[in-house]
Amino acid sequence: MTTSALPLRHSGRMLIILALVFAAVVAYGFLGRVGPLPGRAGQPYLAAGGRLAVYFTTPELRYPDVPRNRVAPALERALLADIATARERIELASFEYNLASVAEALIRARARGVQVRLALDRESLHHPAMARWAGLLEEAGASVSWERSDGFLHSKFVILDRRVVWTGSWNVTVNDTYRNNNNLLRITAPQVVANYVAEFERMAAGRFGSRKAGATPYPLARLSGVTVATFFSPHEPVREHILDHLARTRRSIDVLAFSFTDDKIARALIDRHYLGVPVRVVFEARNANGSGSEYGRLRAAGLDVQRDGNCHTMHHKVMILDERVVITGSYNFTRRAEEVNDENLLIIDDPGLARAFAEEFTRVYRQARVPARCV
Numbered sequence: 001m002t003t004s005a006l007p008l009r010h011s012g013r014m015l016i017i018l019a020l021v022f023a024a025v026v027a028y029g030f031l032g033r034v035g036p037l038p039g040r041a042g043q044p045y046l047a048a049g050g051r052l053a054v055y056f057t058t059p060e061l062r063y064p065d066v067p068r069n070r071v072a073p074a075l076e077r078a079l080l081a082d083i084a085t086a087r088e089r090i091e092l093a094s095f096e097y098n099l100a101s102v103a104e105a106l107i108r109a110r111a112r113g114v115q116v117r118l119a120l121d122r123e124s125l126h127h128p129a130m131a132r133w134a135g136l137l138e139e140a141g142a143s144v145s146w147e148r149s150d151g152f153l154h155s156k157f158v159i160l161d162r163r164v165v166w167t168g169s170w171n172v173t174v175n176d177t178y179r180n181n182n183n184l185l186r187i188t189a190p191q192v193v194a195n196y197v198a199e200f201e202r203m204a205a206g207r208f209g210s211r212k213a214g215a216t217p218y219p220l221a222r223l224s225g226v227t228v229a230t231f232f233s234p235h236e237p238v239r240e241h242i243l244d245h246l247a248r249t250r251r252s253i254d255v256l257a258f259s260f261t262d263d264k265i266a267r268a269l270i271d272r273h274y275l276g277v278p279v280r281v282v283f284e285a286r287n288a289n290g291s292g293s294e295y296g297r298l299r300a301a302g303l304d305v306q307r308d309g310n311c312h313t314m315h316h317k318v319m320i321l322d323e324r325v326v327i328t329g330s331y332n333f334t335r336r337a338e339e340v341n342d343e344n345l346l347i348i349d350d351p352g353l354a355r356a357f358a359e360e361f362t363r364v365y366r367q368a369r370v371p372a373r374c375v
Contacts, residue, residue, distance in 0.1 A: 045356035048223035093119040116142040119203035121153040151340040179312035191218035226350040256316035259332040261292035309371030
């Protein structure tokens with residue numbers, strides 16, 4: 001070995017060390033700006049100074065889903081922790097409901113004197129597990145307001161002590177927790193919580209669907225640079241707000257659609273595509289060729305349209321616009337969501353949150369291109 005080889009070796013090590021230090025600094029700076037890396041199992045993305053967090057089921061889904069091997073995912077654990085700390089009241093609205101852990105947590109809440117009120121879709125009682133779930137809660141002293149019309153109570157949200165609201169595409173079910181792609185937001189912004197309280201009180205008074213009335217108290221909330229718009233159909237127009245945001249989109253549109261039959265929204269996506277905006281849409285596979293589906297129309301227009309590759313259900317109702325605006329909630333892109341069903345929708349303007357949803361879109365899109373092996 002020559003003496004000149006020693007400095008080269010040391011300089012090589014020094015370069016490696018400097019590279020590692022630089023990578024750590026970059027990572028620290030990134031995490032400091034936008035919160036934990038989104039999409040990692042058990043790691044919610046945080047925004048608005050921690051007043052908004054988003055969880056996704058996708059990173060923790062396992063194929064095949066074997067009940068005896070299930071481990072409670074992060075969103076279930078976090079929601080149960082919130083229920084365990086509630087001291088005064090819990091309000092829950094859901095289209096479907098059979099997740100035993102939540103029923104047990106609500107029963108324990110009743111036992112310690114917490115008021116528990118539910119708003120549930122009556123049609124789901126045709127499923128024995130859901131009838132049993134609701135029955136256990138009624139026996140424990142929870143009050144239930146039932147949606148009895150031809151429309152669905154399709155909203156999904158939980159309010160705890162009038163200080164926290166959970167909402168998204170997630171129903172209180174085994175499938176939505178352990179099998180289906182879903183998102184769930186935890187929000188502690190008082191104005192947004194107040195909006196959901198007002199909506200629940202309409203349901204508690206027996207007013208559903210077209211019988212609901214009254215404005216949302218804070219339709220637009222501003223949280224540390226993040227704006228959150230809240231809408232409830234059918235007594236408030238929702239589609240027009242989606243169309244307005246689509247019309248202003250210039251760089252990109254990504255869509256995850258459990259059900260998509262709305263001609264006007266489809267037309268808006270096609271218009272953006274013709275103007276050169278990249279548009280990608282992943283449809284839930286079993287609804288892609290359903291009655292009124294926009295799947296074929298969008299494909300024929302040249303958009304990048306995929307069927308999802310989940311072994312079970314891709315249940316999101318999400319749009320990500322220009323890498324900064326997220327549209328999410330219970331609202332499917334359908335006429336019934338606009339005109340008939342009880343629904344909620346959030347439009348959130350925050351680039352960091354949009355990155356979290358973009359990572360979820362990437363996971364679902366990749367699985368659509370290379371479907372999971374289902375057994």
